[in-house]
Amino acid sequence: MIELLYALPLLVKAAILGIVEGLTEFLPISSTGHLILTASLLGFAGDKEKMFNVAIQTGAMFAVIWYYRQRIADTVAGIFSERRAQRFAANVLIAFLPAAILGLAFAGLIKEALFRPVPVAVAFIVGGLIILWVEARQRRGLAAARVQEVDSMTAADALRLGIAQAFALIPGTSRSGATIIGGMLFGLSRRAATEFSFFLAIPTLIGAGVYDAWNYRDLLSMQDVPMFAVGLGFAFVSALACVHWLIRWIATHDFKVFAWYRIAFGLLVLLTAWTGVVDWVA
Numbered sequence: 001m002i003e004l005l006y007a008l009p010l011l012v013k014a015a016i017l018g019i020v021e022g023l024t025e026f027l028p029i030s031s032t033g034h035l036i037l038t039a040s041l042l043g044f045a046g047d048k049e050k051m052f053n054v055a056i057q058t059g060a061m062f063a064v065i066w067y068y069r070q071r072i073a074d075t076v077a078g079i080f081s082e083r084r085a086q087r088f089a090a091n092v093l094i095a096f097l098p099a100a101i102l103g104l105a106f107a108g109l110i111k112e113a114l115f116r117p118v119p120v121a122v123a124f125i126v127g128g129l130i131i132l133w134v135e136a137r138q139r140r141g142l143a144a145a146r147v148q149e150v151d152s153m154t155a156a157d158a159l160r161l162g163i164a165q166a167f168a169l170i171p172g173t174s175r176s177g178a179t180i181i182g183g184m185l186f187g188l189s190r191r192a193a194t195e196f197s198f199f200l201a202i203p204t205l206i207g208a209g210v211y212d213a214w215n216y217r218d219l220l221s222m223q224d225v226p227m228f229a230v231g232l233g234f235a236f237v238s239a240l241a242c243v244h245w246l247i248r249w250i251a252t253h254d255f256k257v258f259a260w261y262r263i264a265f266g267l268l269v270l271l272t273a274w275t276g277v278v279d280w281v282a
Contacts, residue, residue: 008042010227011226011227013042014052014227014228014230015230015231015234016038017035017039017042017052017053017056018056018230018232018233018238019234019235019238020034021057021060021234021238022059022063022234022235022237022238022240022241023238023239023241023242025057025060025175025176025239025242026064026197026198026201026243027174027177028127028174028176028181028258029177029258029262029265030120030168030171030172030173030175030177031057031060031174032171033173035053036115036116036117036172037120037269041278047219048216048219048220048224051213051215051216051219052228054212055213055228055231056228056232057205057209057235058205058206059232059233059235059236060201060205060235060236061202061209063236063239063240063243064199064202064239065202066236066240067240068198068199075088075089084151088150088151090158091154091157091196092158092196092200092202093203094155094159095158095159095179095200096204096207097162098159098162098163099162099165099166099204100207102166103207107169110169110171114171117269119170119171119172120172120266120269121172121265121266121267122172123170123171123173124262124269125262125263125267127172127174127177128260128261128263128266129259131181131255131256131258131259132259134181134184134185135254135255144187145184145188145192147187147188147189148191148192149189150195150196152192157183157186157188160182160186161183161188162200164178164179164183165204166178172266175204176201179200180193180194180197183197190250190254191251194246195247
């Protein structure tokens with residue numbers, strides 16, 4: 001079975017990874033973790049392949065821009081004249097900075113030490129347990145929401161979410177999970193935390209994509225264009241569907257199902273690695 005996955009054509013692998021990226025980027029289950037595991041199963045390894053996995057996140061980012069195009073256009077139009085637009089843009093910038101600074105400082109070390117299936121699986125399990133803990137606090141009324149809308153956030157709220165997002169530099173943690181669950185823990189409503197996580201994805205994913213593309217620019221050639229185009233296209237379509245679905249889901253559901261999924265998936269990876277059933281590629 002694994003040999004068959006290795007033998008898949010390159011563009012098919014790019015499409016699979018694009019779908020995985022789009023479906024997991026905005027759910028609290030870690031897109032990076034899923035990409036690392038999927039790429040390992042597909043035999044999609046190497047510096048260029050790791051850069052591809054980061055670059056296709058841009059497709060998911062474009063899905064958010066399209067979904068919230070009116071809000072983004074209004075913010076850009078009012079950035080020099082409207083207090084609401086200025087505060088919103090400032091909050092996104094403030095929240096972006098912690099992960100950007102720490103990412104620039106430790107990106108190489110993190111990729112070398114943690115971009116591997118087993119550390120990702122451990123992060124899956126730990127993140128799932130944290131989600132269950134936060135949801136339990138919500139159920140007992142210990143974390144009542146004081147911020148119902150994104151526009152009601154303060155600069156301090158944005159900084160807290162930025163610090164939470166920085167934990168997602170650990171692959172398997174989940175950028176969206178860290179910001180959404182962190183936001184709920186810090187007093188944001190489920191919807192406000194989720195929507196701000198979407199908006200925060202725009203500078204974060206752009207920054208990560210540009211940073212990796214620049215670092216690995218010598219590995220790229222025109223022959224890589226079809227692979228990247230396919231990955232970006234599938235990531236955009238699947239992410240757009242996911243964002244639309246998630247906004248509806250959070251109106252009537254919590255995130256416990258994602259927590260149990262993370263724990264079960266993480267345990268499965270550890271079990272298959274320990275027994276040798278799957279030869280996970282580093």
